[in-house]
Amino acid sequence: MTTVDASVRAGIGTSPRRPDGTLKVKGEFAFSSDLWHEDMLWGATLRSPYPRARIRGIDLTAALALPGVHAVLTQRDVPGAKRYGLEIVDQPVLAIDEVRYQGEPVAIVAADHPETARRAAGHIAVDYLELPPVTDPEAGELLRRVPVRTGDPHATADVVVTGEYQVGMQDQAFLGPESGLAVPAEDGGVDLYVATQWLHVDRKQVAACLGLPEEKVRLSLAGVGGAFGAREDLSMQVHASLLALHTRRPVKMVYGREESFYGHVHRHPATLRYEHGATRAGDLVYVRARIVLDGGAYASSSTAVAANAATLGVGPYEVPNVDMEASVYYTNNPPCGAMRGFGAVQACFAYESQMDKLAAALGMTPVEVRIRNAMTAGSRMPTGQVVDGPAPVAALLARVRARPAPPPSTLDSRELPGGVSNTTHGEGVVRGVGYAIGIKNVAFSEGFDDYSTARVRLELIAGEPAVLVHTAAAEVGQGLVTVQAQIARTELGVERVTVATADTSVGSAGSSSASRQTYVTGGAVRAACQAVRATLLARVGGADLMGDKIVNAAGMVVADLAEALGDGPVEETVRWRHRPTYPIDPETGQGDAHVQYAFAAHRATVDVDVELGLVKVVEIATAQDVGKAVNPLAVVGQIQGGTAQGLGLALMEEVQVVDGVVRNPSFTDYLIPTILDVPPMAVDVLEMADPHAPYGLRGVGEPPTISSTPAIVAAVRAATGKALGRVPIRPEHITA
Amino acid sequence: MRVNCTVNGEKRQADDVWPGESLLYVLRERLGLPGSKNACEQGECGSCTVYLDGTPVCSCLVAAGQAEGRDVVTVEGLEFGRVQEAFLEAGAVQCGFCTPGLVVAVHDLLARNDKPSDPDIREALAGNLCRCTGYEKILDAVRLAAR
Numbered sequence: 001m002t003t004v005d006a007s008v009r010a011g012i013g014t015s016p017r018r019p020d021g022t023l024k025v026k027g028e029f030a031f032s033s034d035l036w037h038e039d040m041l042w043g044a045t046l047r048s049p050y051p052r053a054r055i056r057g058i059d060l061t062a063a064l065a066l067p068g069v070h071a072v073l074t075q076r077d078v079p080g081a082k083r084y085g086l087e088i089v090d091q092p093v094l095a096i097d098e099v100r101y102q103g104e105p106v107a108i109v110a111a112d113h114p115e116t117a118r119r120a121a122g123h124i125a126v127d128y129l130e131l132p133p134v135t136d137p138e139a140g141e142l143l144r145r146v147p148v149r150t151g152d153p154h155a156t157a158d159v160v161v162t163g164e165y166q167v168g169m170q171d172q173a174f175l176g177p178e179s180g181l182a183v184p185a186e187d188g189g190v191d192l193y194v195a196t197q198w199l200h201v202d203r204k205q206v207a208a209c210l211g212l213p214e215e216k217v218r219l220s221l222a223g224v225g226g227a228f229g230a231r232e233d234l235s236m237q238v239h240a241s242l243l244a245l246h247t248r249r250p251v252k253m254v255y256g257r258e259e260s261f262y263g264h265v266h267r268h269p270a271t272l273r274y275e276h277g278a279t280r281a282g283d284l285v286y287v288r289a290r291i292v293l294d295g296g297a298y299a300s301s302s303t304a305v306a307a308n309a310a311t312l313g314v315g316p317y318e319v320p321n322v323d324m325e326a327s328v329y330y331t332n333n334p335p336c337g338a339m340r341g342f343g344a345v346q347a348c349f350a351y352e353s354q355m356d357k358l359a360a361a362l363g364m365t366p367v368e369v370r371i372r373n374a375m376t377a378g379s380r381m382p383t384g385q386v387v388d389g390p391a392p393v394a395a396l397l398a399r400v401r402a403r404p405a406p407p408p409s410t411l412d413s414r415e416l417p418g419g420v421s422n423t424t425h426g427e428g429v430v431r432g433v434g435y436a437i438g439i440k441n442v443a444f445s446e447g448f449d450d451y452s453t454a455r456v457r458l459e460l461i462a463g464e465p466a467v468l469v470h471t472a473a474a475e476v477g478q479g480l481v482t483v484q485a486q487i488a489r490t491e492l493g494v495e496r497v498t499v500a501t502a503d504t505s506v507g508s509a510g511s512s513s514a515s516r517q518t519y520v521t522g523g524a525v526r527a528a529c530q531a532v533r534a535t536l537l538a539r540v541g542g543a544d545l546m547g548d549k550i551v552n553a554a555g556m557v558v559a560d561l562a563e564a565l566g567d568g569p570v571e572e573t574v575r576w577r578h579r580p581t582y583p584i585d586p587e588t589g590q591g592d593a594h595v596q597y598a599f600a601a602h603r604a605t606v607d608v609d610v611e612l613g614l615v616k617v618v619e620i621a622t623a624q625d626v627g628k629a630v631n632p633l634a635v636v637g638q639i640q641g642g643t644a645q646g647l648g649l650a651l652m653e654e655v656q657v658v659d660g661v662v663r664n665p666s667f668t669d670y671l672i673p674t675i676l677d678v679p680p681m682a683v684d685v686l687e688m689a690d691p692h693a694p695y696g697l698r699g700v701g702e703p704p705t706i707s708s709t710p711a712i713v714a715a716v717r718a719a720t721g722k723a724l725g726r727v728p729i730r731p732e733h734i735t736a
Numbered sequence: 737m738r739v740n741c742t743v744n745g746e747k748r749q750a751d752d753v754w755p756g757e758s759l760l761y762v763l764r765e766r767l768g769l770p771g772s773k774n775a776c777e778q779g780e781c782g783s784c785t786v787y788l789d790g791t792p793v794c795s796c797l798v799a800a801g802q803a804e805g806r807d808v809v810t811v812e813g814l815e816f817g818r819v820q821e822a823f824l825e826a827g828a829v830q831c832g833f834c835t836p837g838l839v840v841a842v843h844d845l846l847a848r849n850d851k852p853s854d855p856d857i858r859e860a861l862a863g864n865l866c867r868c869t870g871y872e873k874i875l876d877a878v879r880l881a882a883r
Contacts (some may be wrong), residue, residue, distance in 0.1 A: 017824050024832030025839055027771020027811035029831075114752060175775040175783060175833040175867050221826035225775070225833030226867050257776040414855040454755040475866045477831025633827040637873055641830065644870030667780035667865065675861045675871040 011490035012695060015633035018482050019499065020223075020475070026606075031223035032195035037250035040181065041070055041110040043236065043243050044117035046124050046251070047262055048099035048106055051133035051332040051660025053296075055097050055106070055126060061124040061337035063109060066114040066558060072124065074107045077242065080211030084234060086201065088299035091335070093209050093238050099128070101297035101334050102661050103262025110243040110251050133332035133660035137271075137294040140329035143301040146310035147288060150382045151321030157277025157285035161357040165274070165350040166726040168654035169294075170267035172339050173672045176225015178263045179254040182244035182331035189216025190241045193580045193693040195224040197231040199472045199506035209238045210245065213514035217241070218665040221502040222473050223528030227476035229338030230264040232513055233300050261665035265300045266655055268293040268328065270309070282362050284373045286321035287314045287354075287382075291347065293328040293336070300337030302328045307446060308343030311383050311584065311593055315351040316393045316439040319383030322382035324589070333659045338513055339467045341705045349727060352436040352710035356717070358555055366435045366714065367401050370394075384590040387597055389698075390688035392625050396601035397437055399684045405433075406605050406619040406680075416606055417614035419676055428611040431618070434714025437601040438706030441594035442699030443578055445518035450595075451577045452517070453507030454484075458492060458532050459569030465548070465561050467492055470500040473509035478701060480500045480517050484525050486631060491624070493547055497529035509576055515598060517700025517721075523694040524576035531572035539640035540564045596690060600624035601705035602643065602711035604725040605679075608719040613731025615651055615716055617677070620708060623684040627698030632685065639704045640681045646708030650716075668716035741803045742768060744813025750800070759798040760784045763810060769835045771811040775865070784862035785837040786810045792844045794863075811836035819843050822881035823874075830868035838864050842878050851882055 010016035023029035060072045075082055075094040082096060083089050095106045107124050109202070111117035134140045180194030189212055196202050199219045207217040236253040238719050244250040254265045271292045277285040291309045295302040308346050310326035326343070339345075359369040374393035380386055408431070409415045417429060455470040467488045475481045485497040502509070503552035509521045533545055540559040542550035548561040583593035622639050629635045638726040652671040656663040664670045689696025709727055717724050739750045739762060750766040760777070763769045763786070765865040772795050773783035777845075786795045787809035795808075821841050822828070830833050838861065845852060845860040852860065857878045866874060 015827070018829060020831045020832070021824045022820075024829050024835050025823045025837040026816060027769075027839075029832055031773070033774055034764070036765075036768075114755065115756060174831070175773070175781060176831065176867065177774065224831060225773075226831040228867070235760075254774065257778060412855055414859060420859065479830065549854075633873075637827050637830060637869055638870045640870035641868045642870075645867075666778055667776040668778055672865060672867060673870075674863075674865060675858045675874065678871045681870060681872050717785055 008489045009495055010486060011300045011484045011618055013196055013631045015068045015631050015640065016482060016486065017200060017483065018131060018479060019482060029223050031176050031225050033177060033254045035181040035193055035222060035252060037181060037183060040250040040252050041112060041247060042114040042117045043240050043251045044109045044114065044121045045105050045239060046107040048095065048614065049089050050099060050128055050130050051102045052097050052131045053128040054131060055099065056129055057127040058107065059125040062125065063120040066116065066120045067125060068112040069109060069120045071110040071243055072107060072120065073242055073246060078209055081208040084205040084209055085299055086233060086301050087303050088226040091298040100332055108239045108243060110247050135331055135333055135660050137292055137329040137331050140331040140399060143295050143328045143330050145285040145325060145327040146304045146306045147587060148310045148322060148324040148382050150245060150384065153323045155277065155286040155321035158280050159278045159361050160275060160601055161354060162275045163354055163357060164725060165272045165353055167270040167346045167349055167656060168728055169269045170339060170649050170653050171261065171655050171670060172228035172230035174226030174228055174230055177255040177257065180222060180236060180240055180253045181584060182240035183250045184244045184248050187216060187510050188667045190244055192241055193222040193235060194219060194237055195222050195231060196361050197227050197474050197476060198329050198511035199474065199502060199504050202234060202237050203504050205234055206237050206241055211240055219504045224476045225513060228340045229513060232338040232511060233265055234326045235263045243444055257667055258665045261662060265335045266335040267339035268295065268305055268346065270346035270643050272346060274350050274354045276354045276358050278358055278362065280335060282364055282369050282372045284317055284319045287319050288323040289313055291326035292333055294324065294333055295328040296331055296333045296335035298335040300335050301336060305343040308441065309347045310589060312344045312439050312441065313347040314382055316375050316437055316599055317381050318375050319382060321673050324382065328687045333657050334662060341702050344438060344706050348706045349400060349710050355403055356714050367397050370397055370437060371622065383584060383593055385592045385594060388595060389690035389692060390625065391597065391599065392686060392688055393437060393599055395438060396599055396623040396625060400435065400601050400621045402605040403603065403621045409607055409618060417609035417616040418612065423612055424609050428609050429607050430719040432606050432608060432715040432719025434604050434711045434718055436707040436710035436714060437599065438703060440515065440598045440702045440706055442596040442598050443514050443520060445581050445593045447581055447583045450520065451575050452509040452521040452524040453575045454521065454528040454572040455506050456488060456525065456528035456570065457569050457571040458536065458565065460562060460565045463562065464496060465494045465565060465675060466496040467494050468498050468500060469525055470506050471509045471524065472502045472504060472506050473517050473527050474502055474512040476512050478638060480632055482634065483522060483630050487522055487525045488529055489525055492533060493545060515701040518697060519693055519699055520578055523578065524574055526694050527576045528572050528574040532570050535572060536564055536570045539567065596693060598703045600707055602707045604711040604715040606632065606712060606715040606719060608716055608734065610720055610734065613734035617647060617679045617712060619679050621682040623686065623700060624703055625686040625688050626700050627693060628687055628688045628696045629685055630695065630697055635685060635700050636683050639683050642704030643681055643708040644673050644678045646705045647678060647712060650709045650712035650727055652728055737801065738766060738799050739800050739804055742807045744809055747832065753800050755801060756798050757800045759800055759803045760795040762800045763795060769810050769812050773833055775833060782836040782841060785840040787829055792840055811839055814839065814843055818881045822877040825876035826873050826876035826880050828869060828873040834864060834866040838874060846882055
């Protein structure tokens with residue numbers, strides 16, 4: 001048996017400073033939009049102004065004639081696969097004879113100045129024949145329907161509540177725009193420096209489109225300015241590479257903010273129709289639900305989003321009879337895909353709104369009805385999967401309920417609805433409190449081979465033991481670089497740890513999504529460290545590593561660590577998997593689809609100016625079970641950041657699409673919460689170890705985004721008495 | 737056109753500047769100072785905040801020619817001190833894209849008001865968007881730096 005050295009400084013359970021933090025505060029961290037190369041050109045993209053049109057012809061003459069233009073390319077110039085996609089290969093690299101959404105790339109340009117490239121794109125003459133767009137998902141082509149059925153489909157109950165809910169299209173709104181640099185290589189391949197969530201899935205798609213073997217497409221992670229799901233799909237990767245290979249010059253592409261709104265997928269808008277039945281005592285008897293998701297023009301990760309909505313669609317409750325269906329459709333609206341919470345967000349808004357309705361019908365409090373029906377360890381999901389780790393649903397609700405209420409607001413206008421607009425001095429302001437809890441699966445589901453690879457090297461540098469950790473896992477801001485080093489310190493007892501830049505010279509780490517990286521890449525780093533330790537011990541006939549001493553089975557020191565490394569470094573590469581998941585039955589949704597479940601509960605307190613419909617969130621309290629807080633400061637950071645994104649969906653964030661056209665593609669018109677909008681956020685972190693996970697940890701990133709939205713809406717309902725079946729809430733929904 | 741200005745205490749000159757370029761573009765692409773960030777290029781996010789003659793501005797909204805003969809200080813030109821330390825210590829940095837603009841904005845706030853209340857901090861930073869942190873750790877950082 002080996003011991004883990006818990007005493008090493010800056011190991012797991014501590015909050016060492018981020019290794020990239022100093023560069024970031026000094027403005028010296030190289031983000032993907034900061035890259036520069038001698039002799040580089042700038043790329044630009046011509047996008048469709050129409051949500052649906054046939055392309056009758058493209059004339060490049062005027063664009064090519066502009067001084068400074070080096071290439072103008074269309075789909076004819078794509079040497080390999082003309083389409084790509086995460087799950088279904090359906091999205092053209094550049095439009096082929098038709099466009100299916102506003103903003104679809106049609107042609108690309110390389111020029112010696114970004115403005116020249118943009119102007120050249122404007123000189124491309126495209127002859128479009130506009131066609132009527134399909135904008136109602138239920139009139140669109142079905143992409144996937146996921147039924148989940150258990151128990152009696154015709155069950156009846158004494159108390160029945162129904163509701164129809166709508167969720168608007170949310171944008172991830174990361175701050176660092178899509179960008180990167182493609183450098184043509186002497187071997188005919190390309191070196192691509194890019195901000196992404198998953199280097200290897202990018203490489204696979206880019207290589208296929210370029211018609212190159214994967215080894216000739218080498219990706220390195222450039223600094224990532226946030227992700228939140230929006231970097232799962234390709235954006236400029238193939239385009240920049242095509243231009244670089246065509247011009248034999250390095251090509252940089254940087255989207256502006258407006259282009260960024262067209263350059264990535266959004267959260268699926270949803271319509272959710274629910275019926276809950278319960279006994280008079282308050283026990284849930286059945287849930288029947290139909291969820292309709294607008295997938296937009298291309299599949300992206302829609303099929304998995306629908307599966308999440310369906311399998312998690314009744315929430316963290318025990319429900320004996322479930323008849324659930326989530327369906328996602330193709331339309332000519334912007335493509336939708338991954339965003340933090342991934343299908344669970346939409347469902348949670350509906351089922352938590354229903355739980356409040358049920359509480360009101362039963363004469364119970366919102367927390368009482370939730371605790372009464374809360375799932376626990378050993379509960380069975382509607383898919384039949386047994387929740388075999390801790391499920392402290394009742395405890396999380398009790399935690400947020402027990403927090404002291406925030407004090408009444410002062411009459412400082414900065415603390416009132418409307419803020420410094422000075423719209424009230426307190427008159428017409430009503431306080432409300434709301435609760436919600438959500439459930440999220442961690443890591444990839446439905447039988448996906450979801451692994452990560454870590455290479456760990458232990459060696460002497462200047463006579464001191466040092467560790468190099470190399471994975472392809474994308475640091476997107478969450479703090480994965482810190483966590484990888486913490487794990488190596490804990491496992492090897494060596495303080496000096498460097499995490500190498502993520503690139504494709506090591507095996508895939510899987511995606512920085514689904515709250516999975518600390519679990520899966522963390523698991524891989526731990527496993528690789530354990531392999532290094534075993535090799536090292538075998539080298540000197542030791543049984544254990546105790547600090548900087550190697551001891552035998554009797555506890556006698558057989559070598560110093562430095563001595564043992566004198567024969568050379570020890571390096572091991574390990575591909576690590578979480579336990580397997582399984583597909584769900586296409587008719588019944590039955591199956592052990594998910595790896596792990598995670599839970600967060602919120603209590604929101606709001607002040608509403610009921611005359612003007614303005615909402616000031618006064619406080620949000622969160623309780624979340626994280627299994628093990630590997631880095632407590634980063635855990636709280638994830639919880640607060642995620643909670644704020646849920647606040648945005650509740651009150652302000654929506655990509656407004658009219659007849660397939662985006663009306664607000666800017667930060668002037670698409671509003672994300674500012675520091676004036678986000679209230680103090682108290683956080684309770686529970687650490688109930690999951691016996692199946694490394695260190696007992698549980699994915700952290702997504703759960704806080706899921707339940708903050710319904711908690712805030714519940715609080716606004718409590719203040720106003722309005723039904724509020726749609727998010728984001730607009731002032732006119734309150735004053736109507 | 738040619739633009740001359742003082743950047744971080746040094747006389748700098750940028751040649752062949754297209755008149756439509758912003759100060760942000762000139763700093764990032766012509767003067768080798770990419771610390772000021774390009775998140776919205778519309779004056780909404782504050783990521784490109786620099787001092788222009790001592791006043792914080794969104795450098796994306798300043799035409800390159802407007803900087804002629806003036807004094808510019810970017811995040812790279814600030815002395816590493818209590819503000820940057822506090823951001824690291826408080827966990828106020830995640831992806832870091834908003835950080836340079838916030839560091840400049842907080843530097844300016846504390847120069848004007850060395851004991852800001854929470855509402856003062858919120859008002860002063862209302863023009864700086866952050867998508868990762870939910871702002872709590874940024875407030876912590878400012879409180880820490882002001883201590």
